[in-house]
Amino acid sequence: MQKLISKFTETFGPSGLEDDIRRVIYEEVKNYADEVFTDPLGNLVAVRKGKDPRLMLAAHMDEIGLIITHIDEKGFLRISSVGGVTFYQLIGQRFMFANGTIGTVYHEKVDSFKELTWSKLYLDIGAANKEEAAAKVSLGDMAVFHHSFVDLGKRYIAKAMDDRIGCVILVELLKRLYGQKVSQELVFVFTVQEEVGLRGAKSAAYKLAPRYAVAVDVTRVGDMPEAPRMDVSLGKGPAIKVKDSSVICHPKVRDLMVKTAEKNKIDYQLEVLERGGTDAGSIHLSREGVPSGVMSIPCRYVHTASEMVDGRDVENGVTLMEKICLSPEWSSMGQ
Ligand code: CO
Ligand code: ZN
Secondary structure (H helix, E strand, C coil), rough: HHHHHHHHHHHEEEECCHHHHHHHHHHHHHHCCCCCEEEECCCCCEEEEEEEEEEEEEECEEECCEEEEEEECCCCCCEEEEECHHHHCCCEEEEECCCCEEEEEECCCCCHHHCHHHHHEEEEECCHHHHHHHCCCCCCEEEEEEECCCEEECEEECHHHHHHHHHHHHHHHHHHHHCCCCCCEEEEEECCCCCCCCHHHHHHHHCCCCCEEEEEEECCCCCCCCCCCCHHHCCCCCCEEEECCCCECCCHHHHHHHHHHCCCCCEEEECCCCCCCCHHHCCCCCCCCCCCCEEEEEECCCCCHHHHHEEHHHHHHHHHHHHHHHCCHHHHCCC
16 A cells, blocks of 8 residues: 555646546556546546445545746746645745656745745746746646655655545555445545645536545644644544534434444544535535535645655555445435
8 A cells, every 4th residue: 555655645636637646546446446437527437336325435636736827037937826835835845847847946035934925936947047947837837746755664754645645545445345245336536626626526426426425535633742723643543524614524424434433443533624625525515415424534734745644544544434335324324
């Protein structure tokens, strides 16, 4: 699984430009599903055929990044964010474009870091003038953190753990369910454009019309020095979401998830995320409504170049999702 985490996190794929990561995921899922297709917006769907009720499982493929807003005469690139990027975390970081061009972010002179704004930042790709820059990149091009995966022992750091770790979990789950009998239909959806407003999941849920859904994403934790209060820690098991700013998880789906964890003696934590959202926020509002839950992998430093997860939470997350998919209770749950 570690190899998959390193491969998925190191692949390029900002919101709206998910071709590379979709290709990588497609190669992993193609032999384990009854049908695999890409929808008009670019969501990758792998179907395990079965009976009603259909259960949609979603993890987003896209990652946060930067976009070029202007190239100046001296060849410096002015930038804006794609998704939730905090500008003071960018100073000195390297970014890479789809064509492999790499640059580093710095800022104009400021007397205090409080004066930092997007307009004071620039990306330097080593171009001596506008022509040299324009030969490598164009207005509107997007870049992502250029940072490699590191194995710290039990924990890992990488860019884009949000939400390639969810993609890894769905891929592992699909492989684990291969050859096992699952009664209801499962649709595994690797969504696009989550980071800019849960967009891909919206059209995917409309097309697939699932009866229930479970999204898999990362969540913030409160176990670092002087961290904001948050009752989720690294290494204490996958989190079962109660609420974030995009969704109040359906009590029946949440209860099914909690009972499944308890029955199978899988460590879990309950999650209330005060700010942030995930694909379930779009999915549960599709058509006449789709009761939805979320399993979150605890993650430190979300939306930075080095997001940290604990490998044991990931392993337990796959097992919990496996048991959830195999639960007979979906067919008798009702609305
Ligand atoms: Co995110
Ligand atoms: Zn996410």
